[in-house]
Amino acid sequence: xxxxxxxxxxxxxxxxxxxxxxxxxxxxxxxxxxxxxxxxxxxxxxxxxxxxxxxxxxxxxxxxxxxxxxxxxxxxxxxxxxxxxxxxxxxxxxxxxxxxxxxxxxxxxxxxxxxxxxxxxxxxxxxxxxxxxxxxxxxxxxxxxxxxxxxxxxxxxxxxxxxxxxxxxxxxxxxxxxxxxxxxxxxxxxxxxxxxxxxxxxxxxxxxxxxxxxxxxxxxxxxxxxxxxxxxxxxxxxxxxxxxxxxxxxxxxxxxxxxxxxxxxx
Ligand SMILES: NC(=O)C1=CN([C@@H]2O[C@H](COP(=O)(O)OP(=O)(O)OC[C@H]3O[C@@H](n4cnc5c(N)ncnc54)[C@H](OP(=O)(O)O)[C@@H]3O)[C@@H](O)[C@H]2O)C=CC1
Ligand SMILES: O=C(O)C1=N[C@H](C(=O)O)C[C@H](O)C1
Numbered sequence: 001x002x003x004x005x006x007x008x009x010x011x012x013x014x015x016x017x018x019x020x021x022x023x024x025x026x027x028x029x030x031x032x033x034x035x036x037x038x039x040x041x042x043x044x045x046x047x048x049x050x051x052x053x054x055x056x057x058x059x060x061x062x063x064x065x066x067x068x069x070x071x072x073x074x075x076x077x078x079x080x081x082x083x084x085x086x087x088x089x090x091x092x093x094x095x096x097x098x099x100x101x102x103x104x105x106x107x108x109x110x111x112x113x114x115x116x117x118x119x120x121x122x123x124x125x126x127x128x129x130x131x132x133x134x135x136x137x138x139x140x141x142x143x144x145x146x147x148x149x150x151x152x153x154x155x156x157x158x159x160x161x162x163x164x165x166x167x168x169x170x171x172x173x174x175x176x177x178x179x180x181x182x183x184x185x186x187x188x189x190x191x192x193x194x195x196x197x198x199x200x201x202x203x204x205x206x207x208x209x210x211x212x213x214x215x216x217x218x219x220x221x222x223x224x225x226x227x228x229x230x231x232x233x234x235x236x237x238x239x240x241x242x243x244x245x246x247x248x249x250x251x252x253x254x255x256x257x258x259x260x261x262x263x264x265x266x
Contacts (some may be wrong), residue, residue, distance in 0.1 A: 101165025121254025126241025
């Protein structure tokens with residue numbers, strides 16, 4: 001098996017530190033550099049419990065790419081940073097696996113254009129947990145029969161983007177199967193702004209942020225006298241790592257842009 005050289009961006013964060021552990025324990029993955037906000041110039045070993053071969057922390061993506069020859073850039077940072085990092089990596093000819101959420105449609109289109117122009121793989125997955133991918137697929141199946149749907153996503157209170165990337169992806173997948181419909185009473189009025197949540201093509205997305213939570217989502221379908229609830233819970237960040245591993249392995253054989261893990265799972 002060929003060794004896959006990997007840079008992890010956001011390596012000191014909640015997801016990035018799990019990704020570093022994943023790279024460390026996977027036989028043919030090799031950590032060659034990391035990017036983060038803090039401790040630029042130091043070794044990761046000096047500021048975390050990483051005990052693999054020493055790797056340097058960079059704060060500038062281009063400098064990181066120039067100094068750390070890599071096959072794959074894993075990005076787990078923050079909305080704006082994730083976009084700029086992924087673009088820099090693709091322009092440098094490095095394949096990308098992006099878990100960062102909160103991109104605009106224009107940013108996604110731009111990353112797709114750069115990946116296609118360069119002819120290299122780029123996987124953007126708003127959720128790497130296999131259960132969450134199944135939740136989205138089941139929701140799409142149900143939407144054919146139940147056009148009335150509300151999405152409730154619940155996350156820890158350190159999350160900066162709302163609604164979550166997963167809830168937006170869920171709404172996009174549902175809209176592929178759902179007959180367009182504006183839900184609720186036609187004369188509905190909010191007496192408190194935001195009471196009905198975000199509006200995605202007439203579907204509503206509600207974002208809950210509370211300490212103690214990790215990542216959770218319910219998709220509620222209502223029909224005459226019945227309610228179908230599809231729910232997924234991630235109780236820890238380890239739950240995302242098998243998806244990250246599959247994405248890294250798959251991106252090595254891709255020469256195009258993929259949005260959503262469901263497009264690469266069997
Ligand atoms: N696709 C998926 O399955 C999942 C995706 N996510 C997404 O992954 C991202 C990271 O989540 P999480 O780990 O919880 O967040 P954290 O805030 O814990 O980690 C983000 C890390 O990136 C660093 N960072 C932020 N901005 C920059 C920048 N401009 N340059 C360099 N480093 C930067 C942060 O540093 P500092 O703290 O110093 O700012 C931090 O170390 C989010 O977008 C989240 O939505 C999360 C879970 C699952
Ligand atoms: O920030 C998080 O934690 C998560 N972000 C992703 C999202 O926005 O959907 C994936 C997962 O829900 C955890």
